[in-house]
Amino acid sequence: MGMWDNFADRQFAKDESGKLVFLPRGPRRPAYFVDSTDEYKIKSLVKVYLVAAMIINLTGSVASIAVTQSLTFDERSAPLAYKLKFWLVVYAISATLLYIGPALLLWNVYRGVVDGLCSGLTSVDRASVRLTPLHPVPRWRWYLRCLRFCCS
DSSP: OHHHHHHHHTTEEEOTTOOEEEOTTOTTSOEEEEOHHHHHHHHHHHHHHHHHHHHHHHHHHHHHHHHHHHHHTTOOSSOHHHHHHHHHHHHHHHHIIIIIHHHHHHHHHHHHHHHHHHTTSOEEOTTTOOOEESSOOOHHHHHHHHHHHHHO
16 A cells, blocks of 8 residues: 555645645646645545556556457468558557547546545645655656656
8 A cells, every 4th residue: 555655645745834735737737735634535536546547557558459469460461561550550449449548538537526626625826835745756766857858
């Protein structure tokens, strides 16, 4: 459970006074002050969303590749260009149905539930508040970000 708690804590920060702030769509979007009574509900919702998104990503991507491989396996005598086109079309259709569609549906449901939960919370003015993450970014992850920025 510690892993899911760490993932959920990335959606939260603290302001200068120590109040908990919920960042539902990342650090550059609107934020909301969270009471201690709402903290458990919101963290539970974030964890459920993370588990569901992981399951959709894992099963959807594997199923898309499996369906594509099974449908294109019989095309042995066809030219390579035809095989590639057929593979790409089948993969695009299966990925849309098994991976992208469910992920977008889950995101829309999550966004609606979060909007409903946040409607009763006090909004945070980002310009006037300095937020600090609950768990700072590990040094090795900071190095990877710098390396990715320098190489791109």
